[in-house]
Amino acid sequence: MSGIRGVRPAAEWEAVDITAWPVLGPLFRWRHLRSALQLLLLLVALVLVWDGLTGPQLAPTNLATTVTWLHYRGFVVLALLAFGNAFCMACPFMWPRLPLERLVRARLVWPRSLRSKWAGVLLLAAFLFAYELFDLWASPRWTAWVIVAYFAAALTVNGLFRGAPFCKYLCPIGQFNFVGSLISPLEIAVRDHNVCASCTTKDCFRGREGQRGCELWLFQEKKYGNMDCTFCLDCIHACPHGNVGIRFRLPGSELWQDRLRSGVGRLWRRPDVGALVVLFTFGALLNAFGMVSPVYALEAWLAGLLGTTSEWPVLGLIFVGALVVEPAFLLGGAAWLFRAWSGREEPLIAVIMRYVYALVPFGMGVWSAHYLFHFLSGFWGVVPVVQNLVVELTGSPWLGMPRWDLGPAVPVEWLNTLELGFIALGTWGSLLLAYRLARRDVPQAPWRAFAPWALLIGVLALVDVWLMLQPMEMRGTFLA
Amino acid sequence: MRWRIGPLLTATALFALVAVLAVGRPASAHSGAPLLILAEQAAGPYTISVWADPDVGNGRLFVEATVGGAQVPPETTVTARVWPDDGHLPEATYTGTRTSSPLGPERFTVRVPFDAEGVWWVQLAIRGPAGLGEVTFSVTATPAESPFSVASLLCLAPFAAIAALWWWGARRVSANPRGTGR
Numbered sequence: 151m152s153g154i155r156g157v158r159p160a161a162e163w164e165a166v167d168i169t170a171w172p173v174l175g176p177l178f179r180w181r182h183l184r185s186a187l188q189l190l191l192l193l194v195a196l197v198l199v200w201d202g203l204t205g206p207q208l209a210p211t212n213l214a215t216t217v218t219w220l221h222y223r224g225f226v227v228l229a230l231l232a233f234g235n236a237f238c239m240a241c242p243f244m245w246p247r248l249p250l251e252r253l254v255r256a257r258l259v260w261p262r263s264l265r266s267k268w269a270g271v272l273l274l275a276a277f278l279f280a281y282e283l284f285d286l287w288a289s290p291r292w293t294a295w296v297i298v299a300y301f302a303a304a305l306t307v308n309g310l311f312r313g314a315p316f317c318k319y320l321c322p323i324g325q326f327n328f329v330g331s332l333i334s335p336l337e338i339a340v341r342d343h344n345v346c347a348s349c350t351t352k353d354c355f356r357g358r359e360g361q362r363g364c365e366l367w368l369f370q371e372k373k374y375g376n377m378d379c380t381f382c383l384d385c386i387h388a389c390p391h392g393n394v395g396i397r398f399r400l401p402g403s404e405l406w407q408d409r410l411r412s413g414v415g416r417l418w419r420r421p422d423v424g425a426l427v428v429l430f431t432f433g434a435l436l437n438a439f440g441m442v443s444p445v446y447a448l449e450a451w452l453a454g455l456l457g458t459t460s461e462w463p464v465l466g467l468i469f470v471g472a473l474v475v476e477p478a479f480l481l482g483g484a485a486w487l488f489r490a491w492s493g494r495e496e497p498l499i500a501v502i503m504r505y506v507y508a509l510v511p512f513g514m515g516v517w518s519a520h521y522l523f524h525f526l527s528g529f530w531g532v533v534p535v536v537q538n539l540v541v542e543l544t545g546s547p548w549l550g551m552p553r554w555d556l557g558p559a560v561p562v563e564w565l566n567t568l569e570l571g572f573i574a575l576g577t578w579g580s581l582l583l584a585y586r587l588a589r590r591d592v593p594q595a596p597w598r599a600f601a602p603w604a605l606l607i608g609v610l611a612l613v614d615v616w617l618m619l620q621p622m623e624m625r626g627t628f629l630a
Numbered sequence: 631m632r633w634r635i636g637p638l639l640t641a642t643a644l645f646a647l648v649a650v651l652a653v654g655r656p657a658s659a660h661s662g663a664p665l666l667i668l669a670e671q672a673a674g675p676y677t678i679s680v681w682a683d684p685d686v687g688n689g690r691l692f693v694e695a696t697v698g699g700a701q702v703p704p705e706t707t708v709t710a711r712v713w714p715d716d717g718h719l720p721e722a723t724y725t726g727t728r729t730s731s732p733l734g735p736e737r738f739t740v741r742v743p744f745d746a747e748g749v750w751w752v753q754l755a756i757r758g759p760a761g762l763g764e765v766t767f768s769v770t771a772t773p774a775e776s777p778f779s780v781a782s783l784l785c786l787a788p789f790a791a792i793a794a795l796w797w798w799g800a801r802r803v804s805a806n807p808r809g810t811g812r
Contacts, residue, residue: 161802208679211669262726531666538669554666562772567782570791578793582800589804 167341167395169386177394185248195242195297201539202294212290216528216535218297219287224525226323227518229474230330234337234396238317238327238380243304245350260315267325267422271429274322277399278433281601282440283465287552288404317380319320324380329430330517331376332510333401333579338379338386338394339370345393346371354385354394361388364413372412375404377423402579405507406586417507424503428477431513435614436472440519442620457465480606481506487602494599505603508584512607515576516614519569526568529559535588577611584586664692667767674763676756684750684769690753691769693726697760701736706758708738708807712763715749715768744771 169178177183194217202214209215222237229236271460286292307316317324338344354370357363362384364370370385386394408418417423445468452464485501488494494501532551541547560568581604588599643720664681671678676695681717683690695702706728713721726738749768756763 161799163799206670206672210666400803401796402799403803534669552669554669557665561782564782564785567785571786574786575789575793577798582796586800586804 158383161400163398163400166398168336168397169395179386180384184239184383185245186445187559188242188245191240191242192245195301199294199297202290202297205539205542207290207292209288209290210528210531211535211538213291213532213535214293215287216532218293220524220528221532222520224529226327227330227514228525230327230334230420230514231337231518234334234376235327235331235379235381238324239315239382241304241324241380243300244308244314244317246301246305247308254309256308256312258311260311260313260319264265264315264319267420267426270319270322270325271422271425273320274426275429275469277322279465279469281437286326291501301530311341313367314380317365318378325426325464326430328377328379329427329510330514331379332405332507333514334376335398335401336396337376337399337404338374338381338383338399340397341393341395341397343371345391349393351390351393353390353414358390361394361536363388367413369412369530370517374409374411375414377411377414377417386465400477402511402583405411405510405583406590408504418504420498421503422501424506427506427510428481429512431516432473432477434513434516434520435610435617436469438617439515441520441622443615443622444620450584463474473497480609484602484606487605488599492588492595492599494591505584505587508580508587508603509610510605511579512610515572515574515579518576519572519618522572523565523569526559527562527565528557530556540577560603566618570615573611573614573618576605580607635706646789651768664690664716665769667769668765671765672763673754673756673765675760676763678756678763678765679753680754680765680767682769684744684771684772686744686747686773689744689769689771691726691742691754693740693754693756695738695763696755702756703759706756706760707754709757710739710740710742711753711755712742712744712807713751714746715751717746747771 169175174606174611189453198214198217201212205212226237226465285294286296304316304321307320308314349371351358352369352371353361353363355363355367364385365382366378366380368378368385370389373379386396405417407418410416414420414423448468449461449464451458452467456467458464481502481586482498485498485505488501488505489498533556534554537547537549537552540549541552544623546595558565584603584607585600589596636674664683666679668678673695673698677697677699678693678695680694681692681693684780689767693708695706695708697703708726708728709723710726711721711723713719726740728736728738732810738776740754742750747770749770751768752764753764753766
């Protein structure tokens with residue numbers, strides 16, 4: 151076991167570095183691990199695009215829709231919960247840049263005015279909106295085009311501009327992963343701060359011959375937490391002292407204090423990151439709401455009210471309500487109660503920008519419950535899709551006739567309970583975080599400071615349990 | 631009297647959770663979206679896909695049919711002849727209703743009140759100006775209410791363990807303010 155030296159760890163688990171373990175250690179220190187993972191996912195992406203554009207257009211029979219919307223999203227949340235930002239590590243969109251950058255060097259500098267999460271927030275909201283408006287889950291062709299557009303955007307931005315501005319500022323999936331990884335159990339961190347203090351080259355940041363440094367501008371010595379870390383492992387490979395590892399930490403513990411973070415600054419002073427967390431949390435509820443029957447009644451009512459038969463203004467109104475009005479009302483109300491009950495005098499916005507991070511575990515719980523429900527209930531659905539593909543390609547059932555009856559990976563009666571478990575765990579994590587913040591703010595009466603946030607988290611949890619119990623609509627099964 | 635907000639909050643939260651669980655009931659017992667039974671299968675001149683919500687008492691079959699890639703003509707009808715595999719009931723025939731949704735293509739919904747769990751056979755017939763198409767398949771009817779079996783509650787054990795660990799870890803870290811790393 152290799153320890154984190156230089157600063158005393160809070161607990162013994164923080165001294166555990168998995169890059170010092172047998173098998174896993176050499177694997178993470180293998181310089182081509184990321185490229186290998188990216189290449190693997192690139193091949194998968196190419197198959198998805200090909201099947202999406204040329205295969206059957208019935209969503210459950212096409213790899214593009216089943217793998218993207220059932221399996222990929224399930225693996226993403228599983229990885230965030232059990233490991234860290236593994237899917238940015240294995241991001242296939244970045245792999246084509248490797249051969250390209252030998253031909254064209256990125257020379258432009260990303261504009262200073264765009265160095266925030268605001269564009270990422272808008273793009274993530276736009277992605278969620280497009281997902282509902284165009285029924286992406288039900289359209290193999292649209293899903294394939296989304297993948298193609300992603301490759302084009304990542305290649306263009308990161309190919310033209312120095313660093314990786316697409317990853318840091320724009321990528322909607324990346325922003326989702328950054329927020330989710332705030333409660334991951336692992337973090338890339340230096341092993342011994344004394345080594346960093348005596349280091350003169352700072353290769354982890356600058357890079358060295360044949361090895362990139364951190365493209366997200368996170369300087370390991372001053373890096374704190376997982377925000378903006380893509381787990382690309384470049385810093386681990388670049389450090390000439392072998393002083394960067396992957397260590398355990400208490401999930402969410404980085405959120406109850408506001409340390410200065412390299413490449414990020416202070417989270418509590420970053421309204422753009424706060425907005426991203428709001429989108430992450432309330433977007434999770436909205437995404438789940440989009441799946442159940444009551445949303446159609448609401449859409450019909452709003453359409454009548456607006457006198458329109460077009461879906462986009464109705465959906466736009468629901469999005470504004472759920473992502474702007476509702477959070478402003480609930481967070482503003484909780485912050486107002488916090489001030490009233492705790493007796494602290496400070497602007498409401500300052501309170502919100504501190505406590506909004508307590509919602510991250512709840513948001514992750516909702517996303518996990520939702521995505522893993524689909525992942526587990528449709529896990530084996532990929533088997534008949536592949537069987538069908540083989541029949542279509544070869545004319546013979548080499549892998550057997552498609553077994554369309556295959557589906558759940560666990561007994562179906564477990565699914566609701568598992569969903570409830572994820573929601574409850576996320577709620578619990580948010581309550582823990584809120585209490586920690588309350589105790590920090592008002593040590594003499596923490597319960598009074600905690601109560602408004604506990605109320606808010608409790609209300610959100612009940613709303614999510616209610617959503618979970620609603621009948622699911624036919625989405626995801628019918629061709630759009 | 632001193633206001634004890636902690637126990638009050640806990641009691642309120644527990645009451646609210648129990649109330650939601652007691653009042654809310656899943657409408658789809660098999661948990662989730664309808665199951666795909668047939669995918670783009672030929673039935674006479676039609677290409678059909680069938681999904682099933684095979685709940686006892688409130689079963690539904692969803693049929694999407696096309697002719698040469700286009701929607702079927704308006705006069706087209708869908709009927710389902712249904713009988714149990716164990717023969718405990720005579721066969722019965724149900725007619726589908728055609729619905730259009732702003733969120734998807736037109737489809738036929740056939741309501742089938744399965745009276746018991748188990749395997750049921752369905753002979754689906756599509757009739758219209760394009761001709762007759764028939765296809766036969768089986769579905770397994772599932773209980774109408776299944777959300778929380780006692781056994782499934784065991785699934786909560788790992789979550790409870792993680793929650794306890796999380797709480798213990800938070801106490802541990804808070805006891806060491808110099809901690810959480812660097």
